[in-house]
Amino acid sequence: MGFYHPQLRPKPKPKPWHPSSCYFSCLPSPPPQPPAPLTPPSLAPWTPLSPLQKTANLFPIRREVYGDGRIFDITHRYTGDMPSMGSENGLGQFLRLPESMKNGSFANISEMKLITHTGTHVDAPGHYYDHYFDAGFDVDTLDLEVLNGPGLLIDVPRGTNITAEVMKSLHIPKGVRRVLFRTENTDRRLMFKKQSDTSFVGFTTDGAKWLVDNTDIKLIGIDYLAVAAWSDLVPAHLVLLESREIIIVEGLKLDDIQPGVYSIHCLPLRLLGAEGSPARCILIK
Numbered sequence: 001m002g003f004y005h006p007q008l009r010p011k012p013k014p015k016p017w018h019p020s021s022c023y024f025s026c027l028p029s030p031p032p033q034p035p036a037p038l039t040p041p042s043l044a045p046w047t048p049l050s051p052l053q054k055t056a057n058l059f060p061i062r063r064e065v066y067g068d069g070r071i072f073d074i075t076h077r078y079t080g081d082m083p084s085m086g087s088e089n090g091l092g093q094f095l096r097l098p099e100s101m102k103n104g105s106f107a108n109i110s111e112m113k114l115i116t117h118t119g120t121h122v123d124a125p126g127h128y129y130d131h132y133f134d135a136g137f138d139v140d141t142l143d144l145e146v147l148n149g150p151g152l153l154i155d156v157p158r159g160t161n162i163t164a165e166v167m168k169s170l171h172i173p174k175g176v177r178r179v180l181f182r183t184e185n186t187d188r189r190l191m192f193k194k195q196s197d198t199s200f201v202g203f204t205t206d207g208a209k210w211l212v213d214n215t216d217i218k219l220i221g222i223d224y225l226a227v228a229a230w231s232d233l234v235p236a237h238l239v240l241l242e243s244r245e246i247i248i249v250e251g252l253k254l255d256d257i258q259p260g261v262y263s264i265h266c267l268p269l270r271l272l273g274a275e276g277s278p279a280r281c282i283l284i285k
């Protein structure tokens, strides 16, 4: 450790001003500005398309499989005709276009109104536990590591709910953390039927208990709107959500995919305070 003579001490370089370093502290605060009116941005640089150009080759491609058969979209498309629990006539209109270019707006801007447990979606612990709901265990708290990683797509025996006996018969190895259960709900194409149906299959309470007690599964996927059979709806959900370690993904589209090991990816929205959220889910081979 030494001391510089004051004249020999290297002069500190003047710091270049950086907007992020002292933007708020160094500058006198600007006078408050009135909010700018929302005027449409100029369209000048663009040449309007001719009517022929407007309609040429405008055929959107909608896919279920991407990347030469490697990526499967296991999310149901949101439509007014998809089932909604308790509805005879499906989801109905959930999307509208309050700002429409046909009505003179500079852009199309739609808005939606949707129960958060519609279509392919996740359940957070607050869905069935009110004290978890109050404490904030919402979809924003779900672990992305659980929602993304290797897992199994398996077929369960048909003609039965997922009971303890069925779970036992599946011989899911310890260490498997993510399992998507394909059931007869897929064969019956229940998610493609407008009218909601309570005859779907799902976990019974003893099946859920068996899973919690005997497996390492933390992500459970199912192919209808509820993970638990209608008769066991509340108790089976309670068993699965109690530890707050298990994430439930409901309403998956598992048609036409070989059972096996996949990389599962599920991304719910960060809806603060919501106990459910639509999620985009894919499988990668």
Ligand SMILES: [Zn+2]
Pocket: 117, 121, 122, 123, 225, 226, 250, 276
């Ligand atoms: Zn749900």
